[in-house]
Amino acid sequence: MDRAEFEQLAMEHMDAVYRLALQLTRRPEEASDLVQDTYLKALRSSENFEERGKGMRAWLFTIAHHTFYTKMRRQARGPQAVPDIFDADEDATIPGEPPPVRDLRSLDWEYVDERLKAAIGELPPEQREILLLWGVEGLKYREIAAMMDVPIGTVMSRLHRARKTLGETLEEFASEQGFSSEQAEHRT
């Protein structure tokens, strides 16, 4: 891939890479730094990039992911403790709890968004990251696992925990709106 092709292709994915960086760092300035680092690393390795296989977007995601966690690990070795991302449960046990049963069509989803956004913001970064890759970018479990270099079961487990948290948020919201009665009896 020549330089011009690389630039064109890579720039098309900047919004997606920025979204990922923002979910990882939570701060726009740090997200911008992470995106810049990611693109420079990609540029420096662009001769090795093969469009076949993962594709440019997944490749950029992979670089951003590893750049972020490499930096966090370095900082963790420093004098200041880093948040609990390294306490993340790596247990790849497949979650068994089934999804709730609720007719969500009765909810006004537009009003749910702010509550959902706040709940997503409370999730640990590794769950936010998977949530974004799954929900927005449409990646399959297998692709997320390869990108993050973890077993598929870990992806499923983290995604399940994130969904569970968000599901509980929705249940709270539904209760406030008077839609709470069916939930318990329909749980399997």
Next chain:
Amino acid sequence: MTDRPIQPVSPLPADPNLDPREAARLASTPGAAIRMLADGECDASAISGSLPTGQGGSTGERGSERLASQMDFESQLRASVSRVMSRDRAPESLRVAVLQAFVNESAAGVAMPAEPGSQTGETISLGGRTRSHSFWNRAAGWMALAAVLALAGVGVFGGLRAINSNDGFSPEYRQSIVNYVAHEHRSCDASAPEGQKKFAAQCVDGAEGVAKEVLGCMPDGLCARIRELESRGFTFAGMGRCGMPGEGASVHLVFRTPSDARASLFVQARTSDITIRSTCRYTSDRCAKSGNQMTVWRTENFVYFLYTTDDAAREAIAETFAVPGENRAL
């Protein structure tokens, strides 16, 4: 009355690269199976052993309804997550910074051999944030690179010609504006939802307000010139803030030309990054790939960048904006 497997249909296409045996292993519980199905990870047939079974008759129907509701919940949750998390967009300043960093890397002759493992980005050390090791702040490196570039006579985009050192275009700056303009021209459609967000003014009457807000004042006769272009068969598609490289604030105007091509006009409050003469226009070579050419000129305190494939439109706009006739290579 026998148990019968429920065979729901996933709302998403299954992952063709997930081995069915692996899918069956992962779907080891009903909960996992339902989520995998809702997420389009596999077909129901691959994990039917883990899906809930329903009794025949009305009980079976209730089981099917329950499963459908569970999948529906997951689908709606996913849609909401997508809606909430997809709103963020990379700021224009970041695009400019990345393009600028690309130029700097190119000017520095980066062509760094990729280290083992660099596909994952883990082993390359940048030695700090991109923002903090600005090329522009390193005078010695700048001088050395300028010398190398001058000797090499490098034209990095669309066969740009050699540097005219009298006219204040550093090769890096020129590269960054060409990259930026090409990118914005290609990606900004005033009629698309993203474009409507960027192009705050969708008609001539709104242009003045945007210009004053962004540029601080109205470029002389801008609205009258837009109207004149409309009378010549152009359609004014929109105008909004943009982030041209350099110090000065800038706006991006988009026109549909009489021959139905697109023309982008960027207007930037004069910046110290560019010291071109007001008696000349500066034109790039045509981009071999897109066919676009860029023409740059200065009027009073504003620099104009016109970008289009349409030669007739370029001349019409040049006439309307009283662009100097003397042409120099950009």
